Amino acid sequence: MHAWPASEVPALPGQGRDLRIHDTATGGLVTLDPGPVARIYVCGITPYDATHMGHAATYNAFDLVQRVWLDTKRQVHYVQNVTDVDDPLLERAERDGVDWVALAEKETTLFREDMTALRMLPPKHYIGAVEAIPGIVPLVERLRELGAAYELDGDVYFSVESDPHFGQVSNLDAAAMRLLSAERGGDPDRPGKKNPLDPMLWMAAREGEPSWDGGTLGRGRPGWHIECVAIALDHLGMGFDVQGGGSDLAFPHHEMGASHAQVLTGEFPMAKAYVHAGMVALHGEKMSKSKGNLVFVSGLRRDGVDPAAIRLTLLAHHYRSDWEWTDQVLRDAKDRLGRWRAAVSQPDGPSADALVEEIRAALADDLDAPAALAAVDRWADLQQREGGTDTGASGVVTRAVDALLGVAL
Ligand code: 5CA
Numbered sequence: 001m002h003a004w005p006a007s008e009v010p011a012l013p014g015q016g017r018d019l020r021i022h023d024t025a026t027g028g029l030v031t032l033d034p035g036p037v038a039r040i041y042v043c044g045i046t047p048y049d050a051t052h053m054g055h056a057a058t059y060n061a062f063d064l065v066q067r068v069w070l071d072t073k074r075q076v077h078y079v080q081n082v083t084d085v086d087d088p089l090l091e092r093a094e095r096d097g098v099d100w101v102a103l104a105e106k107e108t109t110l111f112r113e114d115m116t117a118l119r120m121l122p123p124k125h126y127i128g129a130v131e132a133i134p135g136i137v138p139l140v141e142r143l144r145e146l147g148a149a150y151e152l153d154g155d156v157y158f159s160v161e162s163d164p165h166f167g168q169v170s171n172l173d174a175a176a177m178r179l180l181s182a183e184r185g186g187d188p189d190r191p192g193k194k195n196p197l198d199p200m201l202w203m204a205a206r207e208g209e210p211s212w213d214g215g216t217l218g219r220g221r222p223g224w225h226i227e228c229v230a231i232a233l234d235h236l237g238m239g240f241d242v243q244g245g246g247s248d249l250a251f252p253h254h255e256m257g258a259s260h261a262q263v264l265t266g267e268f269p270m271a272k273a274y275v276h277a278g279m280v281a282l283h284g285e286k287m288s289k290s291k292g293n294l295v296f297v298s299g300l301r302r303d304g305v306d307p308a309a310i311r312l313t314l315l316a317h318h319y320r321s322d323w324e325w326t327d328q329v330l331r332d333a334k335d336r337l338g339r340w341r342a343a344v345s346q347p348d349g350p351s352a353d354a355l356v357e358e359i360r361a362a363l364a365d366d367l368d369a370p371a372a373l374a375a376v377d378r379w380a381d382l383q384q385r386e387g388g389t390d391t392g393a394s395g396v397v398t399r400a401v402d403a404l405l406g407v408a409l
């Protein structure tokens with residue numbers, strides 16, 4: 001699949017900082033030390049509805065990761081998938097009487113437009129699950145050869161017990177895992193499974209549903225976790241720097257994915273950090289396509305909201321916190337954008353050198369975007385109150401806010 005166009009990332013004076021970030025697997029902060037090419041995989045959308053503010057918040061977090069790395073003059077090898085075949089997508093297409101392929105294409109197109117408007121840097125490889133199927137089949141066959149997979153009425157399951165490190169991404173107890181498995185696409189109650197948590201690797205073709213040639217597996221379609229793993233291993237290999245997604249993906253998705261990859265390669269760990277963004281809520285409940293309590297990026301854009309204000313709303317919340325979307329948080333962001341734009345409209349101002357360092361330090365410290373915004377606020381207030389004599393200070397601020405925060409002033 002093609003991704004979306006990249007916005008320019010201006011180069012900044014001075015030295016970028018190495019990123020220290022929270023890793024779900026160890027429960028603490030890790031300082032990442034990628035080589036000259038940093039590698040990141042971020043789980044993409046299931047395209048059956050438009051991009052909502054929860055999605056945008058999660059992609060904003062990983063956009064910041066990229067921007068911190070780019071500021072250290074590293075290249076970033078960023079991979080993202082599209083879950084373009086899955087039960088909820090097929091169900092929505094059926095409900096609305098539309099073709100599932102057309103629905104996925106339409107929503108993916110809208111997602112690209114939303115990401116472009118928000119200045120989210122595009123992945124280098126943007127890969128659909130369907131196009132990854134030829135690479136998935138041999139991995140499932142290999143897991144079967146290794147004795148890590150078994151068949152149940154034509155479906156193929158992964159045996160979680162085949163990975164000695166299973167459980168070390170999410171660190172949940174058995175009861176919590178079972179509950180989440182049932183809530184998030186698993187089938188712990190299906191009779192005949194070796195372990196209730198075992199996830200499906202390959203689902204035999206069902207009447208009326210799309211299916212593909214699976215070689216020795218028979219016709220069918222892949223399970224969710226192996227899709228992301230096949231794409232990640234193909235484009236990044238093992239031991240990549242960050243596996244990213246919202247906190248609802250820690251279990252089972254990232255736990256299972258890591259186990260698949262670790263058993264397939266015999267290496268550990270799959271990723272150096274498992275990074276999870278908090279959940280955005282609306283009216284007290286997690287924004288979700290299945291509940292329908294959504295604020296869409298495209299809806300706000302249609303209403304004439306400046307994408308930079310949407311972006312500032314996201315940045316005003318620490319990526320790991322759960323927060324609530326309200327009209328007030330958007331109003332605050334619009335006000336802030338107005339103040340910043342007024343301040344940089346004068347070419348001269350107070351020196352911006354310290355500000356650039358403050359933004360860098362805030363982001364390198366577990367992506368503390370709210371602290372970065374507070375630093376820009378202080379500079380903008382000073383500029384408006386007292387002005388300044390540093391020629392070109394506003395240009396430096398504009399470039400720093402663009403390069404590090406993705407906000408166009
Ligand atoms: N296609 C799978 C991942 S392979 C998927 O989870 N798709 S999704 O469309 O449901 O979500 C896309 C991303 O947005 C995931 O990282 C998910 O964790 C995140 N996300 C979904 N809802 C929210 C929310 N309310 N707040 C924050 N992030 C969210």
Ligand code: ZN
Nearest residue numbers: 043044228253
């Ligand atoms: Zn995924």
